[in-house]
Amino acid sequence: MPSRRELFRCAVVGIAVTTALGAGALAWSSTLLGEYSVMTMGGGHDVDTAAGGHSGHSAGVPGAGEASGTGGATGAVSVTSLIADPDRPADVRVELVAREGTVEVPGGRSIEGYTVNGTSPGPEIRAEQGDLVEVEFVNESVADGATLHWHGIDVPNAADGVAGITQDAVPVGGRHVYRFVAEDAGTYWYHSHQVSHVQVERGLLGAIVIEPAATSGPSGDAASRDVTALLHVYGGQHTLNGRVADERVEAEPGETVRVRVINTDQGTASVWSAEPFRVVATDGHDVNRPSDVEGQRLLIPAGGRADVSVRAPAAGHVVRLHVGGARSMVIGDASAPEASAPPVRQPKETLDLLAYGAPTPLSFDASAPDRSYDYVIARRFGIIDGRPGNFWTINGRMFPDVPMFDVTEGDVVVMHLRNDSGDVHPMHLHGHHVVVLSRDGVAASGSPWVVDSLDVHPGESYDIAFVADNPGIWSDHCHTLPHAVDGLIAHVMYEGVTTPFTINGDAGNRPE
Known part of the structure; x- marks a missing residue:
């Protein structure tokens, strides 16, 4: 028979376990997100200034550096109104039809996934700089709904294609029209931004190339x-x-x-x-x-x-x-x-784009920004939407209580990215391109390195800058898409812009 001391010890352990399980269950249920709006993310707290030396601040701009969960809730401009000229006729018209089913991989084995107009990748879209592109997207059979995001193209916010932020996911049998002016010649791609970690991986994507306008001459080295x-x-x-x-x-x-x-x-x-x-x-x-x-x-x-x-x-x-x-x-x-020309081994040395090409002046002054923010990536144990795990944090905070980076149209914005997480993160900002100012404190010395997708390796830090010249609510997330599902996503929100769309509601919007 157990002694009185042993019985007491068991009782204490039992109470502790019960208490822990109760607290865990409470934490679990408290993080079931349900339906929510990105307008409420961040909870109105300040950016975590303890995360690094670039605490949120500005050059005398009231409220700069604050991670607002309201970000213009009193404004009157909806993302749905941020569109291309509705009266201008389209120069390029395309219909893209998404289907769920078998993807035939020539030379390999077929997989279950998604096609666009019957193939994956979907058809390449070609337009000329300055063209107004109009794409009618049809969801024929993608059960979870789908959208199209124009990766790297600085489209009007209503055309960004992010379910729950700029539109509802297009249901089976539904249609959605995207319209934007192809302002910048270059190489881009399109993909779904609904359950994107699944739909992109399984093929709902394609290329889009914007060729230089005939009057602007060749882009980069002339190629025949x-x-x-x-x-x-x-x-x-x-x-x-x-x-x-x-x-x-x-x-x-x-x-x-x-x-x-x-x-x-x-x-x-x-x-x-x-x-x-x-x-x-x-x-x-x-x-x-x-x-x-x-x-x-x-x-x-x-x-x-x-x-x-x-x-x-x-x-x-x-x-x-x-x-x-x-x-x-x-x-x-x-x-x-x-x-x-037989295959050759991959070189060990990597081209440093920070010092490649020749310098040329920027189109804006990044030395005196209107807003300056930290974006410090780490990880810790927590619960997201009822799932326990070792999740990503931004400035010490876990999704959905992550920073909202408020800006005003015309602001020069500098961000200090730092990766303390132990994994590489390809960071992608929607609706804008950034110029890399420095890496690990070493200033850029080559051609302006302008990107919308930037690998930040473990232990690295980057200073990047952009001009807030495209009003809206824009995702700023890791493009290793399972990382975004696990909370590595924030948003740049323009003052006075709101969205009527929600995530996890009746429309089934799940952007990541």
């Missing part, structure tokens, strides 16, 4: 041939333009070929070659005076793009450009055997 290299992994199969195979590009000796590399996958992609190449654009923005890259690899973050120029070799030969590691673009004489 222009090809797309869209990278995606379907069920573990690395593909190039939807195929498990290398791609041949016929080119005359001495001809310059522009290869538009689009990384639609969840991890960083590498580009390299045994022959010199040039990086002529990043995320749709030209590099000033690019030089030959030799013996180095170019890294492209998840969601990022890079335009690379390659010169075709002499007759009877080809150049092999490794894209993504598993596949290659083989460029040159169509009659030359691929064996004339």
Whole structure:
């Protein structure tokens, strides 16, 4: 028979366990989000100034640096009104039909996923700079609903395609029209922003290329041939333009070929070659005076793009450009055997875009910003929407109590990104491009490095800047999409802008 002391000890342990379970159950139920609006995120608290030396502050702007959960709740401008000119006729019209079912992967095995107009990737859209693009999106059979987000294109907020923020997810049988002016020539892509960690991975995506206006001249290094290299992994199969195979590009000796590399996958992609190449654009923005890259690899973050120029070799030969590691673009004489350019090992040295190309003045002064924010990424144990786990934090706070970065139209905004989480994060800001000012305190010394998707490695810090010139409510999140599901998402909110849409409501909006 147990002693009185043992019985007492068991009773104490039992009470402790019961108390812990009760508290856990309470915490669990208290974090079941239910229906909510991004307007309430952040809870109205200040940005966590203890997270780093760049605490939220501004150059004399009242309220700057505050992480507001209201962010313009008293304003009268809805995201639905932030649209392209409704009276202007479209220059480019496209219908895209999303279906749920089998994705045929040429050269590989088929998977269950999503197609756009019957294929994945979906059809490439081409437009000219200045065109008004109109896309009618039809959801034929995607059970969870779907949207289209124009990754890297600074569209009006109503066209951003984020379920629960700028629209409701399009249900089965529904339609939605997106309209935007293709302001910036460059390489971009489109994808669903509804249950995106599933729908993007399984193929609801495609490329969009905006060519320079005829009056503006060539963009970057002049190229006589222009090809797309869209990278995606379907069920573990690395593909190039939807195929498990290398791609041949016929080119005359001495001809310059522009290869538009689009990384639609969840991890960083590498580009390299045994022959010199040039990086002529990043995320749709030209590099000033690019030089030959030799013996180095170019890294492209998840969601990022890079335009690379390659010169075709002499007759009877080809150049092999490794894209993504598993596949290659083989460029040159169509009659030359691929064996004339065998695969080569990936270089260990990485091209530093912070010092690549030649400097040129920025279009704005980032030395005296109107608003300055920290964005410090870490992780800790907690519960999100009833799920316990080791989740990401932003400025020490866990989703949905994460900062809301308030701005006013015209502000120059500087953000200090710091990654204390132990994992790499490709950070993507919607509706804007940022210029990289410094990394780990070292100032940029090359061409302005302009991006919308930026890999921040463990222990790294970046200072980035942008002009708040596109009113709306904009996601600012990690494009390793499962990370966004686990809370690595914040928003830039313009003063006076509101949204009528909610997440987890009757419309079933689940943007990540």
